[in-house]
Amino acid sequence: MSEDIDTGALPMTEPHMAPIFDTGPHPVPLPGASAAPEQPRTGPEQIPVPVVLSPAKPPKPVVVAGQYRYLKWWQLALALVAVWIPAAGIGLGLFAWWYSLADKTPAVFVVLVYAVVCTVAGLIVAMVAERPVLSAVAIALLSAVFASALAAAPLYGHHYCQHVSRCVAGILPY
Template sequence: MADSGEPTSNWAPLFDTGAHQVATVEPPGGSSGPIPIFAPPEQVPGVHAFLKRWVLGLVLAGVWLVAGVAGMALCEWWFASLDKTGPVFVVLVYLVVCSVAGMLLAMVPGKPLITALSIALMSAPLAATAGAGLLYGSYVYGWFGQ
C-alpha cells in the first residue's frame, strides 16, 4: 500500500481548557490564602424549591382520577362503537397531548408544583389504562349488568 501521509495512530482529545479566573477575597487573618467568592443562590421569599409528599400525592391522585375516568369512557366508547376509527384516533390524540403537555410543563424552572403536574400528566396514560382495565374486568366478572 502507498503511504497517504495521514497518521494512523489513535487520537485522544485534550480536555485542558486553560486556567479559569476566579474572584477571590483575602481573609481577615491572612493565614489561609484567598477565599473564592461565590454568588448566592437565587431564592424568592415564600417560595420553596421542594414539594411536600402529600401535595405530590394529591396532585397525582387528582390527575390519575380524571385519567382513569377518561380511560373508562374511551374503553366504553370503543366497545360500543361499530367503527373503531374514532375511538382509536381519540386515544392517539390523548396519548400525544398527555406526553407533549407533560414534557412542556417539565421545562418550567423553579416551580415544583408544575413539575409534579408534569409527572402526573406523563403517567396519566397508565392511569387511563388501569381505568379501562377496571371497567373491562367489571364486565368480565359480572360486577355490573350488561
C-alpha cells in the same frame, strides 16, 4: 461571476502532532517551547508583591423567602390525585365508547390523540424551571394515560367475565 481560486498559492498548514487525550504531562515537548521555564524578572519595572494569605471565612448562606426548591410528599400525592381522577374518568368513558362501537377506528384515533396530548402537555409543563409543584403536575400528566388504562381495566374485566365462566368478583378472569 466566480473566480477560480488557485489553492497552490494559499499558505499551507504546518503539520502538527495528533491530539493526546491523557491528563498527564505531555510526552514530548511541544515545538517552540523552551526546555527551561523562564525566571521571573525582578528589575525596576517589575517588583514582586508579597502575597498575604488571610484565613478566608466562607460566606454565610442567604435565605430567600419564597418558594421551596423541593416538594413535600403530600403535594406530589395531591397533584397526582388531581390529575389522575379526571384521567380515570376519561379512560372509563373512552373504553365504554370503544366497547359500544362496531367500527373501532374513531375511538382508537381519539385514544391516540389523548395519549399524545397528555405526553406533550406533560413535557411542556416539565420545562418550567424552579417550580416543584409544576414538576409534580408534569409527572402526573405524563402518567395520566396509565391512570386511564388502570381505571378502564375493571370495566374490561367485567365485560370479559360476561363471556367466561371463571372469574373472581366478576372482574378478574383466571
